[in-house]
Amino acid sequence: MIVIKLAASIGLCLVAGALGSMFTTPQIPGWYADLAKPSFNPPNWLFGPVWTALYVMMGISLFLVWRAGFAERRVQLAVGSSSRSSPATCSGHMPSSGVSLRSRGSS
Numbered sequence: 001m002i003v004i005k006l007a008a009s010i011g012l013c014l015v016a017g018a019l020g021s022m023f024t025t026p027q028i029p030g031w032y033a034d035l036a037k038p039s040f041n042p043p044n045w046l047f048g049p050v051w052t053a054l055y056v057m058m059g060i061s062l063f064l065v066w067r068a069g070f071a072e073r074r075v076q077l078a079v080g081s082s083s084r085s086s087p088a089t090c091s092g093h094m095p096s097s098g099v100s101l102r103s104r105g106s107s
Contacts (some may be wrong), residue, residue, distance in 0.1 A: 005066055006060070009059045010063070013059035016055070021051075
């Protein structure tokens with residue numbers, strides 16, 4: 001069952017990537033080719049393997065969340081959707097970093 005969940009998670013993410021690719025690939029010869037790219041721009045052949053690896057890693061992450069169970073508090077905190085209000089959403093500050101989430105005009 002675990003192998004099936006892992007394969008389904010990775011497959012779902014790869015399908016999402018393939019769908020996105022269907023819409024962006026036809027546009028690459030136009031806007032992307034015309035961009036002023038820096039000298040350290042990677043070669044075009046590298047994009048496919050890198051994006052595939054990224055989507056596989058997203059699938060593995062989805063599997064780990066699925067395996068742990070979304071009802072578990074640590075999973076909810078990791079994905080940023082806790083059912084309880086977090087200090088950051090209540091006070092407008094992230095306590096561990098001291099970063100304010102409010103705009104300058106808000107009180």
